[in-house]
Amino acid sequence: MSWHGIRRFLGTTAILGLGAGAIAIENVVSTQGPEVITAPVAAMATRLQPLRDAAEARLAVLAESWRSDGAASAVATVPPTVGHVSDPAPEASQADRADIVPVAQPEPERPILAGCDSPGDNSDVVVLGDRLALRFFEHSTLASAPSMDGAPGSESIVFERLDLSGSFEVGTSGAVSLPAIGHVDVIGRSLPCVEALVTLAASERLRLTGSVSAAFAARPPVLVRGLVRAPGEHAYSPGLTVERVLAQAGAIEADPLTPSQRDDLRAREHELDALAASLILERARIDAALSGERALADDPDAWDAVEEALGADRVRIERGVLLAEIAEEEAEEQRASDRIDSLVGRLSAAQAHLAAAQTHLAYLSDREAELSDRMQRGLATDDAVDAATMQRMDMEQTVLERRDALLQLEGELRLARHEAALREAERHNRLAILALEATKERTQVGEQLRAVRAQLAMERRDARVFAVTIERSEIDGVARFVADPETRVRPGDLVTVTPADAPAEIPAADGRRTLPPDPVTPVSWR
Numbered sequence: 001m002s003w004h005g006i007r008r009f010l011g012t013t014a015i016l017g018l019g020a021g022a023i024a025i026e027n028v029v030s031t032q033g034p035e036v037i038t039a040p041v042a043a044m045a046t047r048l049q050p051l052r053d054a055a056e057a058r059l060a061v062l063a064e065s066w067r068s069d070g071a072a073s074a075v076a077t078v079p080p081t082v083g084h085v086s087d088p089a090p091e092a093s094q095a096d097r098a099d100i101v102p103v104a105q106p107e108p109e110r111p112i113l114a115g116c117d118s119p120g121d122n123s124d125v126v127v128l129g130d131r132l133a134l135r136f137f138e139h140s141t142l143a144s145a146p147s148m149d150g151a152p153g154s155e156s157i158v159f160e161r162l163d164l165s166g167s168f169e170v171g172t173s174g175a176v177s178l179p180a181i182g183h184v185d186v187i188g189r190s191l192p193c194v195e196a197l198v199t200l201a202a203s204e205r206l207r208l209t210g211s212v213s214a215a216f217a218a219r220p221p222v223l224v225r226g227l228v229r230a231p232g233e234h235a236y237s238p239g240l241t242v243e244r245v246l247a248q249a250g251a252i253e254a255d256p257l258t259p260s261q262r263d264d265l266r267a268r269e270h271e272l273d274a275l276a277a278s279l280i281l282e283r284a285r286i287d288a289a290l291s292g293e294r295a296l297a298d299d300p301d302a303w304d305a306v307e308e309a310l311g312a313d314r315v316r317i318e319r320g321v322l323l324a325e326i327a328e329e330e331a332e333e334q335r336a337s338d339r340i341d342s343l344v345g346r347l348s349a350a351q352a353h354l355a356a357a358q359t360h361l362a363y364l365s366d367r368e369a370e371l372s373d374r375m376q377r378g379l380a381t382d383d384a385v386d387a388a389t390m391q392r393m394d395m396e397q398t399v400l401e402r403r404d405a406l407l408q409l410e411g412e413l414r415l416a417r418h419e420a421a422l423r424e425a426e427r428h429n430r431l432a433i434l435a436l437e438a439t440k441e442r443t444q445v446g447e448q449l450r451a452v453r454a455q456l457a458m459e460r461r462d463a464r465v466f467a468v469t470i471e472r473s474e475i476d477g478v479a480r481f482v483a484d485p486e487t488r489v490r491p492g493d494l495v496t497v498t499p500a501d502a503p504a505e506i507p508a509a510d511g512r513r514t515l516p517p518d519p520v521t522p523v524s525w526r
Helices: 003-032 039-069 071-076 094-098 191-206 242-249 259-291 300-310 312-376 382-461
Strands: 131-144 153-160 166-169 175-178 182-185 210-218 222-226 232-234 465-474 477-483 494-499
Touching (some): 131 191, 222 242, 222 382, 259 382
Parallel strands (some): 222 494
Antiparallel strands (some): 131 166, 131 210, 222 232
């Protein structure tokens, strides 16, 4: 009901009420006589006479409207209002109420864009590992100054809810956890769909009227491996295709390798061969040092390849280094053992000295007691008793000193044994870390060596033909499928480039083009 309608309704009610008051005064005058009405009351009745006439006229209009439209129609139908409310209708009878059929209000339409009920297939959608920047804006209406006709006005304002806005990471379940709202599934949806879904969640769970803006705060990189010059992480950009990723990684070249590039690749191959052999030799030396062996592991095939890459002198040097490390470790262990043995011997001697001192103290205590008894019988002098007491006290001091020395030696022995065990543990940890680092570096060198050899093999075939597969992490596992130059790449994808004659190692993925059981069908990238 508008403000003008409220004023009209209140005005009609006031007219009817004042008119009823005038009618009541007239009834009193007619039944009890004018003498009961005082002068002020009479004056009030005179002023209310116009209101009475207006009320009777209004009641007549309402009665005529009631007779023409019908009581049931007046109750069941509410006429539309434009700027004011319709006149109040009399209360319907019980029979009329039975004919009234309630009208079901339609449910509000869900503010979700078309196509957002299921994840989309376009490339620029939310994936696992994404971080979304969400900003919440609440819409509110405030009262403003009244208009010219006296009706109060309203003003709509929009302000950001900083308590709800922020940066949120997409978890392994494919949802973001929002403050005061909870989890909202966003995996596989575009940014407009994310905005609509989060707006709906805020409306349903917080009764929040407003809007949400979404943007990607951070996206996982695309990983490239295999037959490329620059394997590793590469930044993602919207609309990224396999062809662009491989061009960025150095897998696609319009021209064949120049002689200089070919020489660089061969030099790099020799360098990586030597580095891989050196890491094999280093890992063998570390393993031997960990196990306390004086010789490297017996593997003739491996040592033949190492000697071919590094030379026999390098292998002899590495064996000499191993023997030197073993000798140094044995010398350190011998020093620690000698120190412990020395402390054990000193501890045994201190224990013997303490036992002798305690025996002597017991003898002096008995002698002092005997002299004291003889003095009481007059057989010994006070000087003799005093001398025995002084000897006993000196021996007690000696016992205390030797006990302190014994405790100190026991502490030194425990410390020496603890230092020896700690040194051995630190040595093992140091060697284990060196072995782990050598293994990781060897793996990286092996990847680079395979890539260089694959490029040389391609150059010898004079072809730019290879196969590309993509591994994509999803909620229910990892999807693997074959890619062509126009295949869209998503953030976090693992792109693997292999020679055309490489065997198929990746199983089929449901709902996508799959690898054939035979070798992967090559794709020409010329």
